Every structure is written in structure tokens, then in C-alpha cells.
Amino acid sequence: MNNLTYFFVFCLLASLSHAIELDFCVGDSSLPRGPKGYVCKDPARVTTDDFVYTGFRGERTITNVFGNNVTLAFSDAFPALNGLGISMARLDFGVGGVIPLHSHRTSEVLILAKGSIIAGFIDANNTPYYKRLQVGDVMVFPQAMLHFQINVGRTPATAFVSLNGANPALQLTTPSLFAGNLPADIAEQITLLSHKEVMRMKRMFGTA
Numbered sequence: 090m091n092n093l094t095y096f097f098v099f100c101l102l103a104s105l106s107h108a109i110e111l112d113f114c115v116g117d118s119s120l121p122r123g124p125k126g127y128v129c130k131d132p133a134r135v136t137t138d139d140f141v142y143t144g145f146r147g148e149r150t151i152t153n154v155f156g157n158n159v160t161l162a163f164s165d166a167f168p169a170l171n172g173l174g175i176s177m178a179r180l181d182f183g184v185g186g187v188i189p190l191h192s193h194r195t196s197e198v199l200i201l202a203k204g205s206i207i208a209g210f211i212d213a214n215n216t217p218y219y220k221r222l223q224v225g226d227v228m229v230f231p232q233a234m235l236h237f238q239i240n241v242g243r244t245p246a247t248a249f250v251s252l253n254g255a256n257p258a259l260q261l262t263t264p265s266l267f268a269g270n271l272p273a274d275i276a277e278q279i280t281l282l283s284h285k286e287v288m289r290m291k292r293m294f295g296t297a
Contacts, residue, residue, distance in 0.1 A: 116171030142167040149181040156186025182240035195254035197230040204246025210236035268294035
């Protein structure tokens with residue numbers, strides 16, 4: 090093998106040895122978070138409780154305009170996820186509640202635990218893929234696709250999602266247009282809504 094080949098083999102072995110240096114990296118949330126997550130907690134201080142998240146227990150109160158309640162389990166709340174490149178959330182829907190059209194920088198897997206919802210996404214060709222889900226059904230939402238969930242049952246619904254990123258981000262389409270400081274005249278032009286309709290939406294989000 091030539092010197093360049095030896096160099097690449099050495100780099101590969103070095104990266105693998107670094108990857109298996111620690112079995113896990115429970116985040117130390119007492120220190121600032123960096124671009125790649127939290128600094129690892131001292132293994133001598135790690136306990137079983139660090140690997141258990143209890144924040145999904147109990148019932149949820151639905152108070153927002155969309156009729157939902159979202160409980161996040163990201164690495165800041167569940168330190169054992171630190172460095173694993175995954176995150177989770179619990180979605181609760183009141184009767185008629187929705188998770189409105191939104192996107193993440195990651196892919197998402199949803200499993201329905203209670204009730205019945207319509208879930209779907211819209212691809213880059215504006216083709217919608219949606220289906221009414223029952224308890225136990227699982228649906229995948231590909232990375233960056235606009236997607237949504239609607240409670241179409243007669244009772245509250247609950248779903249759990251997992252995302253393949255530590256910080257998947259969330260951009261809700263409707264609040265992005267009407268809940269921020271985007272001027273009404275620009276919102277009218279890019280949505281084709283009338284001034285009256287735009288102002289109604291902005292008043293709904295308290296920005297009129």
C-alpha cells in the first residue's frame with residue numbers, strides 16, 4: 090500500500106477507536122450546550138434515572154388555538170439522548186385539534202397511541218400523501234417535507250413521534266406568516282389572501 094492508503098486506514102481506525110471510547114454520553118446540562126450537544130456527564134455520576142424519561146406521563150391540558158399540546162423530549166430535557174442524534178415528542182389532540190402544516194430539518198416517525206387522526210405530508214411536487222390512522226398505526230414523514238396531523242375522532246387523541254436529529258427544529262407555516270412581524274401587505278401578496286383575511290389571522294395570533 091502507498092503512503093496515502095496507509096494514511097486513510099490510520100484515520101479510519103482512529104475515528105473508530107474514538108467512537109467506541111465511551112458507551113454513552115449523558116449530557117451535563119449544567120454546562121453550556123455546544124454545536125454538537127452537551128459535554129458528557131462524568132460516568133461515575135450517571136445513574137439509571139438518566140436513561141429514563143417520565144415527562145410523557147399523565148393527561149394534558151389543551152389550551153392553544155390549534156387544539157393541541159406538544160411535550161418535547163430533546164436532550165435538554167432527556168440528557169441520555171445527548172449525542173445519539175435522536176429526539177422524541179408526545180402529541181396530544183383535543184377533539185378537532187390539529188398539528189398544523191409544518192416541517193423539520195429531520196425525518197419523523199409517528200405511532201398513534203389513542204384515538205384516530207388523519208396524518209400526511211406534501212412532497213416537492215405538491216403531491217399529498219395522507220391516511221386515516223388507527224391506534225397502533227405508524228407513519229413516516231420524510232425529511233423537510235411539509236406535514237400535518239388532524240384529530241378526526243370523537244375523543245382526544247395521542248401520538249408519539251421520534252425524529253432522527255438532536256435538534257430537529259420546527260417551522261409552523263401559519264404562525265410563520267401571521268404570528269411574527271411580517272408586514273400584512275407582504276403576507277397578502279405571498280398568500281393571495283385579502284387584507285381582511287390577513288388581519289383576521291394576525292389578530293388571532295395577537296400581532297395585528
